[in-house]
């Protein structure tokens with residue numbers, strides 16, 4: 001037998017990929033106490049694997065193979081983060097059903113991932129848009145609802161009349177929808193929220209159990225969890241009798257309060273402007289502020305007087 005002149009990637013790799021896949025279906029040998037669950041992340045099925053995926057999944061696969069070689073039974077699943085706004089957007093653009101588009105993309109990306117030879121347990125593959133998967137999410141949601149951890153609240157969202165959808169901040173460019181370049185309006189809609197603040201203490205304690213993580217990441221997590229300790233107080237509005245609840249971490253500064261400000265979205269904003277005789281100026285201000293993105297808003301210290309007065313709870 002003579003060795004071929006060239007490395008025939010097609011033939012050789014396919015043969016080994018089939019052998020690996022066959023092996024992955026057999027129960028793992030080795031020590032039952034040495035198990036490892038390895039999940040990199042589920043890609044969004046946008047249509048094609050890109051180099052960011054290849055890099056990320058290669059790192060995970062190296063680890064999976066290393067652990068298997070050391071006698072671990074490794075669970076290395078793959079699936080698809082396949083629900084939501086991007087699929088809806090693509091479906092609108094192409095005039096196809098979101099399901100058709102999503103499953104076609106999954107099929108194309110699965111072929112690509114398989115040809116890369118990653119050692120996934122393909123027989124455990126899931127897609128989050130599949131009823132067999134999301135029935136469990138629905139069950140979790142109902143349990144959170146029963147425990148008071150899921151609740152409804154009005155929230156201000158970016159809305160495009162032409163598309164008839166909510167837009168993520170990234171889809172708004174210069175106050176316009178990225179798709180049709182129509183103006184984006186701020187609309188108040190009912191939304192579902194999860195009471196993650198109920199877990200602030202637990203999450204913070206959990207961070208202490210991650211000694212190997214960079215301090216920068218742990219700080220980011222701490223900021224995101226956002227627990228702070230302080231006092232709550234209520235300022236009454238002299239003109240209307242409304243109550244404004246405040247929270248401060250610096251109770252010692254309360255005697256120095258000279259004004260109370262509320263967000264442009266605050267349910268009292270328009271009411272107080274009416275009562276204070278400043279409706280037109282406040283309306284113009286709200287309109288301007290709502291068009292700003294989060295970064296812009298967090299920099300500014302802009303405000304306009306409603307014309308109403310707050311009564312200091314300590315000094316009257």
Ligand SMILES: [Zn+2]
Nearest residue numbers: 160163177180
């Ligand atoms: Zn639009």
